[in-house]
Amino acid sequence: MTVPPLDVARILVEPAAAAHPRGRQILERFPGAERVEVASHWNIPDLHGDSDKIEEWVRTKRSVLVLGVKKSLSVRPNGRSGDFIAPSHSNGCAMACVYCYVSRRKGYANPITTFVNIEGICATIERHAARTGPKTQPNQVDGQAWVYDVGENGDCSVDALICDNLRDLTALFRRLPDAKGSFATKYVNRDLLSYDPGGGMRIRFSLMPAELARTLDVRTSPIPERIAAIDDFVRAGWEVHLNFSPVVVYEGWTADYTELFRQVDAALSDRAKAQLAAEVIFLTHNEGLHEVNLRWHPKAEETLWTPRWQESKVSENGAVNVRYRAPLKGKMIAVFREMLAREMPYCRIRYIF
Structure with missing residues (x-):
């Protein structure tokens, strides 16, 4: 079983977040944690931009939590993981995937920031859904519902260990007639099986070959555990898709991905197969993150940083x-399509790039 990725010892909290009911609930949930007041959840010098924190990368992610109030509540168009990107209820992650784009943007360890004003986030989504109305034309995102990605900047399955923000979002989408929530995850949180999504939530389990994940997906649920959870979530009323992201190319990658597809196929029920789809995103890396990773996890860069195959973008x-x-x-994309079609012909690719 997965070891819980959080052991909160220090909470950096905005005053307004500490006074908010959800903020108080979180503080009560971690009574032994040191509390440090901060003016802004975004500008915390000893977390963001402090290169000395590289050596404490994993410890920071495990033990530090930031509480803030989300100021900008807006819905953005997307068209890939969802039709829209919902206002974030969190930012950052307790896990330490070495290719993470959020780390590229925010800097260094980037532990979880939880936004306590979930009622405002839900209200923004509900108003947007009401204005948008029914989806009249199916697209690659969904055939019937407008899909809102609620986990763009974090992992909602881990966020649910902190508070009920995800439960509140699940309840919202359960009652919205023309909308659906969605998020990708690398953590199997079986508490989510009790959420009763009623078909209103899509969970996308991120997958890659297990041996590769042991190097790149640091502090996440093992790949076999993620695969084994798919049927359970389908039975619990979740829509389950697969997120092959990032696809990393290395010597022998086609054999490893073929084996991965066979493992997934062997684990799925007919019911799970009938509702399955996938999104596929090949690796994008960053020179700055490459330099950071060399200081705390150089082995990963042997696979991620391959200049002979890569170009600037x-x-x-x-x-x-x-x-x-x-x-x-x-x-590479053509090869991936062929392999997936051969081993899992029922798995539609929603998009691939």
């Missing part, structure tokens, strides 16, 4: 990242 937010070279990546 300027992302939408202006960051300079690296990705697999375009002509080569096109061939």
